[in-house]
Amino acid sequence: MNWSWIAYPEYIHLLAVGLLYTIILLFGSVIVGFILAVPLGLVQVTGPAYLRIPAKIFCSFIRGTPLLIQMWLLYYGLGSIFPSIPWIRTSFLWPVLREGFYYAMLSLSLSVAGYEGEIMRGAFLGVPRGELEAARAFGMSGWKVLSRVWFPRAVLQVLPTLAGEMISQLKSTPLAFTVTVMELMGARSKISSDTYIIYEPLILIAIIYMILTFIITRGFNYLERLIPQRR
Amino acid sequence: MKLTKRLLLAAATATLLFSGTPAFADLKFGVDVSPYPPFTSKDASGVIVGWEADFMAALCEEIKEKCAFEATAWDGIIPALTSKKFDGIMSSMSVTPERMKTINYSHIYYNSAAVIIGNKSDDKDYSPEHLSGKTIGVQIATTHANYLAKYYAPKGAVIKTYAGQDEANADLTAGRVDYIMADGVTLGAYLDSEAGACCEQKGAVPIDVEILGPGVGIGIRKEDTALMDKINAGIDGLRDKGFFEANTEKWKLAGKLILPKDMK
């Protein structure tokens, strides 16, 4: 096995930056995705048809198409429109529209939103009707029922799945390298193309991903023990 | 009944596994799956056409073999060769000392200048100092990427790498990169197209033979010495017949390629 390339500081730097990008993409997409998932799930349970149907279609599309295609659709699809909008290069949005990183982040977040939206829908449906009726009987307004009873109960149901979702997202982050983001997979791509060594960099990042998975799983085990199990 | 079903299934699986690229091709050449006009690109009927496609057809006629292309991702093309997915690489692959540690090369069959292109609104200066802070797009695992890493990145240019040359071109059209460095002929094809209307060639980069290589050759595994001799004989034969000049004329690249007769 040829591990001599690890000695080069520029490759270590590349891998470190790649790891940082991976972690930022992971946490960013999960947080934003979850925030989007809550209204997506809620609106499919109670919303008016003009909100419910688009939400349903959105979740179905995200869950039914490959993440790779979604990412390419966003990055290259939007990119192909830019030449016909000449003023876009001088607008304030340009620094964001230029960088593949934001497209990857958006695509990953929408992916989380689509999958978790479906799960949140089930969670909102699963809160016992009795509790909601009691809250309304108390005279709570619709918003209060939502924020004090419905939402907390639904979210607590969903939290145990958060670990699995996070690991699933971690395994989706390598796709970002196809849109010029230099996360771990992008770093190994550069190392492999410089040194012509193919297996060892792949094995190294496989190990890194396994370690990250292990850390996430242990972290969530710890958190779950902290949260008191109130039933 | 069950037996027939199972036999049918087995037969289907067998034909599936051994189908795809024509089983009767004795020689397979690896090529970049991304389009690289005018050398290799897929036309609308799915056939690979271009200067290099014609070269392969002529070469195989010369050495009396049946050949076919096998498309693969560019950054894995050398590992694919060494793991025997095909017998040679014919994808405008430059000969460099670094690559020669892993594979061998046939005689060089063309050479062309490496250029930098950019927006028409930018000036013609393309020195590393002038491009500091700008974003330059390049295809990954190319001699151009190595060149940029050696000369332009240390001066502060941001290098963005792409899996295929056409993706880099698309981002130049979209404005996500300011410049692209690649082979002059393929970028010429891009500049002539509608997508390249935004941009122009800034100039050829100062040559560094060790990084850019003296030209393009067919990559062959180190142990395939017999195949190497065969292919070299074929290339020399074509050179003597004037094939390269005729092919260059056909694809309207006269003057842009340095051909074997003018080398060595």
Add this chain to the structure above:
Amino acid sequence: MFLVIAPLSELLTYGNTGYLDELIWGAVATIQISVFAYAFGISLGLLGAMGKLSAGPIIRTLLNFYTTVFRAVPELVLIMLLYYAGTDGLNRLMLSVGVGPIELNGIAVAIFVLGFVQGAYSTEVLRAAIQAVPLGQVEAAKAYGMSPITAFRRITLPAMLPYAIPGLGNLWLNITKDSALVSVVGALELANETRVAAGGTKYYLTFYLIAALFYWSISLLSNFGFSWLEHRVRRGQPKLA
């Protein structure tokens, strides 16, 4: 000049000037890859599940290693590793046995690679499903004197199907989407064909939307298929909550 509503009538013609035949070929390749890799993965999963439940400690440790590693590492990394190492290793194996190097085309390699990755996931799904079969039924089968194979075929397998179908349905959807990943190593299925078509014509939005619609329709049809399957397999069983 919006590149969205591209001249579809020109682009999507069959034959030499339009891309429709390439897209159809890519779609067929995607389905081929998905179906065969799924079958391969489920076979591996069955072997793995049975191994985990009834084999000795060495095999169980190996299987644990297999499922842990293959489910913790991103599919893309595994696909790349297996793609380069797989044919290399397979050919060396063949040479050591004395058979010449077999020529597997890109699709066959994709099937092997994806199937191997799926095997790890289906091992877990099938193991959980087999374990969910009430032990009493298995014991009764043994009491009747059924051989292990007969017991498995007649009792365990039908009983475990209702528990397995939801998980297996998910795995099928995953594999149809993961088949797009093999485009990164250059295998010619739908995602790659659309990338080449888009790259050739610059109509990125159009072609990627077409690809997305195709995958979407596969997933919608599969959902119907699996609901029907679950319904059938649950005949005569008490309904779920």
